[in-house]
Amino acid sequence: MLAKFKKIYSLFQAVDIDKLEALSQKVDLAKVLNTVTNLDDKQLAQALKILQGPSKKKELPVINGDFYGMEEKLSAENNTLRLQVREFMEREIAPIVNSYWLRDEFPMAIIPKFAALNIAGYSYHGYGCAGGDSLMEGVIAAEIARVDASVATFFGVHSGLAMGAIYLCGSEEQKQAWLPKMQRFEVLGAFGLTEPEVGSAAAGGLTCTARKTADGWVLNGQKKWIGNSTFSDITIIWARDEHDGEVKGFIVRKENPGFAVEKIKGKMALRIVQNGLITLTDCLVPESDRLQGANSFKDTAKVLQMTRAGVAWMAVGCARGAYENALDYTRQRKQFGKPIASFQLIQNHLVEMLSNLTAMQTLVFRLSELQDAGKLSDEHASLAKVFCSLRTRDIVSKAREVMGGNGILLEYNVARFLADAEAIYSYEGTKEINSLIVGRAITGFSAFV
Template sequence: MEKEVKPIVNEYWNRAEFPFEIIPKLAELNICGLTYKGYGCPGKSNLMEGILAMEMARIDTSISTFFGVQSGLAMGSIYLCGSEEQKQQWLPLMQQFKIIGAFGLTEPEVGSAAAGGLTTTCKRQGDKWILNGQKKWIGNATFADILIIWARDEDDGEVKGFIVNKDNPGFAVEKMKDKMALRIVQNGLITLTNCEVEEVDRLQNANSFKDTAKVLQMTRAGVAWQAVGCARGAYENALEYTRTRKQFGKPIASFQLIQNHLVEMLSNLTAMQTLCFRLSQLQDQGLLKDEHASLAKVFCSLRTRDVVSRAREVMGGNGILLEYNVARFVADAEAIYSYEGTKEINTLIVGRAITGFSAFV
């Protein structure tokens, strides 16, 4: 990340383009599908995966997001919900980045209400399924080879998952433009018009939204770590800046108010790291619950906002320039704050767990 990504990241972020040249270099690291057992995957700990997510986001949150979609959401859907044949077919190729995946759940009019409100439909016709609807904000969608699409069955009303090939009849994707955050991530608006999918490409063990939620629980922990990385990147760049930037004849790091900001940032960052460390321990012990992942995501994304804001503040006007490597973190923190469950939704998940009462609509 320091050698290959940092020197080019601002240029690509500014152009809202993806640096495809780094994909083979990521593949060489053998870290994709890190926690999965078998299928060419390393079978390492969730703690290691969390630290990797943090280290990626410390340099650039977009690259961490690309990796999370590939390794977590897309591969995870197949690993948790696919048949043995589907796992054998797709996971080894995805682990090596020979196949790029995407995860299509969110819709233009359905975000937080995905559990009960998906409007994308699927209907079986013989050995095929016919999918209709739209998906929005789908990372990697513009260049993915396969896409995991979640749709509601017209016959039984349950949510089912499908492995949709980019060349499937009735599949179309349009790049979303003019984003202020995660500009390197290629988000797409997907339109499915009588899109035909073979029964063999239906995720055989995805029979309701409860199965979709298993994937989201697993990846939400990674997003919490990603928030830590975003905050850490902003803090480290701001700290270095204050040591070298001089005003009134001395480094601004020597001023009390600047030190106050730095200490507040470090306090938040340390609390976030500790929380995520414990979260990954629970995950490795098989004790992770929805409320654990949600508490970490809501706390870390909120604290990240505070850290990046203080980082920008200590840099003055230079804080809004890309070249000083903080403005990008400020913008990207806004995306982390919203995706993989908003503050409000994750709060209600935790609130339900600690009170026994559901405050969902």
């Protein structure tokens, strides 16, 4: 009984004295006290809560997908650049991305703005490039993909595949001619390896041919899924030499006679990326535009090894974007009178997402350290691509799940990540092909056909 009277005393203490005096003019306080005395504990607690008014808003933790603080490994200079890229993506890309994704169009106006960031070919030395490290190059890819995987793919094709092919396989004259302009985005690049009937079998099955003539090289065949190709100025085309059967690389300009591109329509993923079907019909390329250091598929593979590591980073960015958007949503969305983030099953999904994301982040950080130390192997890059693209699939799926029906609406962003993760899972080598590369390395047996 004493405890109850203490609660009643607290109840009246919660009311401002001036308000209590005003209340006495309207109601019989003795009657109110008698009524309050007869309330049970639950009713009394509810009355006290109402009289006390709304409690101070709970201060929630900052949303940050870098749970283990991997970004603390970056230098102050690199972290400043990371934040600049993040601010650019959130200011320039985030407000427009859903509209362009829905329309299946590329926002060409962002290209000069990308140029101003000065991040193309970040890890290349010379030719106007920053000469930075692979770790920071990966961080940049992740920051771009954290907002949109399509824009990250556009950047990766231009800066990684196209510029990388010239950087690794071009002559000094070709590097001087092309890389500075590409670094400034004055010349846009694409990379043509995959064909309509040849994807995973590119190493030994390219049907696009190159024939040496007195005037140069004549290319015939088709390339499919070539990102940026509908608007690129040059496309690196990989074709099999009819004379020796080896794969060679060519810088093909958009104005070359016999070069035609048709946009691929009806995609459900990476819709902002402008993928093309390229048809080469007696396309003449001068010897000066043949990549002088690309004389077999082993040279092509050097480019793919480098960019495959970048795709693993891109998967991390895609997963992080989905996780952070989903976490933010669950803290705002209320059901049964409180945020769904307070429910056990939702928290379990979020923790599983964060666990996978953190494992991916630690893996790619180490991957880039190996790359900067000159120790990166095909199997290292392939393992990262396998694990990160697989775990990204799981993360975006759970992100969609905790958002319920809203998870399939573009305005909540996760639907876009959910779709784009499917493309990341397949390009730069499928999960199966990359698994066999790792399997060969650890067993000593090749399971390739």
